[in-house]
Amino acid sequence: MSTGTARDLTDPGLYSQGEPHEVWRHLREHDPVHWQPNSGRGGGYWVVTRYADVERVLHDYSAFTSERGTLLNLLGRGDPAAGKQLAATDPPHHDRARIPLKQALAVKPLASFSDRIQAGIRDLLAPGADGQPFDFAVAMSQLPLVALGPILGLPTEDYPRLIRLAMMSTAEEDPEFQLPGGVEPTLKRGHREIFAYFSDLVRARLRNPGDDLISVLAETEVDGERISTGSVISNCYSMLLGSAGTLPHVPIAAIVELAGSPTYGDWAAHPELLDSGIEEALRWATPASNFMRYALHPVELSGVPIAEGDAVVAYLASANRDAEVFPDPDVFDIRRRPNRHLAFGVGHHYCVGSHLARLALRLLFTELFATFSSIEVVGEIERMHSTFLAGFKRVPVAGVPRRATVEG
Numbered sequence: 001m002s003t004g005t006a007r008d009l010t011d012p013g014l015y016s017q018g019e020p021h022e023v024w025r026h027l028r029e030h031d032p033v034h035w036q037p038n039s040g041r042g043g044g045y046w047v048v049t050r051y052a053d054v055e056r057v058l059h060d061y062s063a064f065t066s067e068r069g070t071l072l073n074l075l076g077r078g079d080p081a082a083g084k085q086l087a088a089t090d091p092p093h094h095d096r097a098r099i100p101l102k103q104a105l106a107v108k109p110l111a112s113f114s115d116r117i118q119a120g121i122r123d124l125l126a127p128g129a130d131g132q133p134f135d136f137a138v139a140m141s142q143l144p145l146v147a148l149g150p151i152l153g154l155p156t157e158d159y160p161r162l163i164r165l166a167m168m169s170t171a172e173e174d175p176e177f178q179l180p181g182g183v184e185p186t187l188k189r190g191h192r193e194i195f196a197y198f199s200d201l202v203r204a205r206l207r208n209p210g211d212d213l214i215s216v217l218a219e220t221e222v223d224g225e226r227i228s229t230g231s232v233i234s235n236c237y238s239m240l241l242g243s244a245g246t247l248p249h250v251p252i253a254a255i256v257e258l259a260g261s262p263t264y265g266d267w268a269a270h271p272e273l274l275d276s277g278i279e280e281a282l283r284w285a286t287p288a289s290n291f292m293r294y295a296l297h298p299v300e301l302s303g304v305p306i307a308e309g310d311a312v313v314a315y316l317a318s319a320n321r322d323a324e325v326f327p328d329p330d331v332f333d334i335r336r337r338p339n340r341h342l343a344f345g346v347g348h349h350y351c352v353g354s355h356l357a358r359l360a361l362r363l364l365f366t367e368l369f370a371t372f373s374s375i376e377v378v379g380e381i382e383r384m385h386s387t388f389l390a391g392f393k394r395v396p397v398a399g400v401p402r403r404a405t406v407e408g
Helices: 021-030 051-059 093-097 099-104 107-111 114-128 136-140 143-152 156-170 183-207 213-219 229-244 249-258 262-268 271-285 354-371 402-407
Strands: 033-037 044-048 290-295 299-301 304-306 311-315 372-377 392-394 396-401
Touching: 044 051, 051 290, 051 299, 051 311, 093 099, 099 213, 099 229, 107 354, 114 136, 114 143, 114 354, 114 396, 136 249, 136 392, 143 156, 143 213, 143 229, 143 354, 156 183, 156 229, 183 213, 183 229, 213 229, 249 262, 249 271, 249 354, 249 372, 249 392, 262 271, 262 354, 262 372, 271 354, 354 372, 396 402
Parallel strands: 044 311
Antiparallel strands: 033 044, 290 311, 299 304, 372 396
């Protein structure tokens, strides 16, 4: 078994300076369950890159637990949210705890928010609607709260602060979001201030309920008992981080790939391909590129023995380019069917906000195609400096306004 790769997967520079897909491809073909030393910090973890193995790690909670930490920044330290937040809770408690969110974020309840979300999206695209260059990545950074804010009843003036706190909590390695003290102070402050924000908001809703999701959660009962205030706060926290850290990077990655190509116009001209194209954008972007689990007992993956207590990191972004599952995996195919991507995970921890994400993406791409007949990248692209988030911070673009095309 090899103990090293051409590049260190714990190095954020691998992701900010280029795409790691060549490294993942090599691992899938030659070393699919690979031991990665945790550079500079001691210990290490198993890198799992093939689709079948990634699916098993995420699905088989009897062998791989979420309750010792799901993100690499918690490697070897344990997760203080274990058993409290959905992401860090195993079934059966996890399944009961997600019922309120699953009900509230189902397709039918979300439909009533479509007009408000679409209006917010139109505002995000407004700076470029006349053909002027604008930063698509900066605009899309607001998409999560454009989608989630109305549902939670959040004041719009709080959006910028919440987005920054969410990035401090999910992209703590990026210099733009990192505090002077480094990763640890950044994470602590981000998490602490988000919890404090939602603590105040939830208590205010308990005193004066409204028709927003926070008020609904505060009144929800599971197994005959009202869920705790702490659970409501944790659910709000999870929704914010889950959406803010991942949703923007799906349309950004798609535009980076499709700008200036015939595929953009092809997709825009075929509304019946909206959904299949969105699923392909999800596969292509896979913004949450990996999740960690710990082995509960000795187990084998692709013939490699994993010891009890070992950390195992499932690379979803690698699995979503596995040629055994996706023909021509490095081609953005808006007609790809079937498309069994893992961008939302799989099994019990399948993203509870997937309906909201798909709704927001459907409205976003509909508005994008209605606004621009074509779009080009017109400046230097800057990627996220993160081992977890696969995304972009700067993508200057200019679009040809649809009305200009019609009038011309």
